[in-house]
Amino acid sequence: MLRIDDPTFTWPLLTLDEAALDHNIATVARVLAENGVEHAPHVKTHMSREIWERQVAAGAWGATVATPAQLRTALGWGVPGAGRRAFLANELVDPRDIAWLRAALTDGAAGRAAGRAADEVWVYVDSARGVDLLAAGFSGAAPADAARLGVLVELGVPGGRTGVRTVADAVALAGEVRAAGLRLVGVAGYEGPVAGGTSDEELAAVGRWCDELRETGAGIAGLVDGPVVLSAGGSAFADVVTRHLAAPVQDASGETVPTRAVVRSGAYVTHDHGHYRRADPWTRLGAPALRPAIRVWASVLSAPEPGLVICGMGRRDVSFDIDLPTPLVVRRVDAAGRLGERRELTDVLVTALNDQHAYLTVGAASEGALRPGDVVEFGISHPCTTFDKYRTALVTRGDEVAEQVALDF
Known part of the structure; x- marks a missing residue:
């Protein structure tokens, strides 16, 4: 067996401790499942088919990616099952990428032979223009193919990056998604800009943002066929995200809204000796400590x-x-x-x-x-x-x- 100090390799060298890697993947999969939360790991962390296969084996729903290029790569890995589902946690606004995604979601021998076919892909919108671009790109698609595209309205943070800034605007945009004939699946966002640390005050601020996400989910329930997806990042604040998004949601009439909580934690897979060791949301969920791999x-x-x-x-x-x-x-x-x-x-x-x-x-x-x-x-x-x-x-x-x-x- 090769060793890291064999002449095949040279320094500097990147290594991943297998025992720590497997411990982290298994621990997070178990904790999220026990809390009723689905996991779409953010594979931008590693962009490795082999590591993704380990995450799929542990029960991941699908791969989260950040860019259209990463989406093409992750679907191109051809990992069975969850490997054919992906979540682009970002806006898709380039007509070329939208055309490629339509082809990837088209059922049939030609698409699968080309290695482009996917079972389901979710994307964000945060503007009427974004809705129009998606609707134009999927105009005339067969209903079964169009149904493989899931659209989530992104709820942002004032002063943050993408995403509509208010619950009311998110609910209104969801109506535009539905009116455009696109399949609305829920609401999502990234809680990172809300807090820079894990003090009680900062964790409470993340919780308030999660509650706005839940409020948006309640507001769009009538526009979604099936459970409303509530999705957040969860790498540094997995405890807050998990507890808030997995809690029951009620609409204005007091009726319980069926929901699906999906977190996209990615850096957990290797953990680290710095930022994520300090944040450490997993022990706050009662899990064994993750190990830097x-x-x-x-x-x-x-x-x-x-x-x-x-x-x-x-x-x-x-x-x-x-x-x-x-x-x-x-x-x-x-x-x-x-x-x-x-x-x-x-x-x-x-x-x-x-x-x-x-x-x-x-x-x-x-x-x-x-x-x-x-x-x-x-x-x-x-x-x-x-x-x-x-x-x-x-x-x-x-x-x-x-x-x-x-x-x-």
Whole structure:
């Protein structure tokens, strides 16, 4: 079996601990199911067919994506079952992409032979123009094909990104979706802009936004055939989203509205040593703690002065948009480049990154512990912006490579 220090590979290297990966996927699948919530994992985190197959096996409803290009890729993986369902958690406004989606949703031998066919795809709208573009693109489609397109009105946040800003506007737009002959399935949005942390006040603010989503769902119930989909992100605030969206919804007359809660958490799959470790909504739901699965390994290139070490890893190799990487372990290498024993690092910090270099400040307890040629194992913060810097990742069991997965960015 290959090892991460075989001559096949070189540093910097992206690895995923298999035990942690499987633990995270199984834990989140179980917790959401126990709370009556469906899961459409956001595969933009990893864009890997092999990882997506693990999520499908754990019970995912379908893949969430952020762009039409990601939609084409995810459907092109051809994963059976849930792999033929996708949720574009964004507006679809390019007529070329709408035409492609219509073809992908067209039943028949020609579409399936081309590998384009899908069972169901959901998209957002937040404007009358967006409704008109979708309606024009699907004009004249066979009813069975048009029914495979699900449309959700996006509820946004004042000052945030996309999405209508009020419940009243969302309900009105839902009426336009229905009038245009499109299949309205529910309301969705992203709670991230509501809060930047997890204080009681910030969690309460996320809860209030979720309640607006529920209010919108109640307002459009008469326009939806079947349960109203209520969908939110859920990576940092899964506890609030799950509890609010899974709760009963009543309309203005006091009647219970049938609903489906769908969360789109994606970063959970690897967790991390930074942003998501701090947010940690899963333990607030009573789940076992998720485990950081993702690592980036890099060589020590230089120790040019006391207290300073330079590693061969930079902005092109690791995320830095939320936190800088966390040095975890240093390992000596032998004459053949094989990794030796692990030494935990407790007083070493990354203080800056260039394109291909990391600056490490070394405390007194670790002075002399890192020398040129050693290899440092780093934890990261925000997996989405680390994955996209690589084309493959190694799934590992210790130093052994269990699987090499493609990252289709």
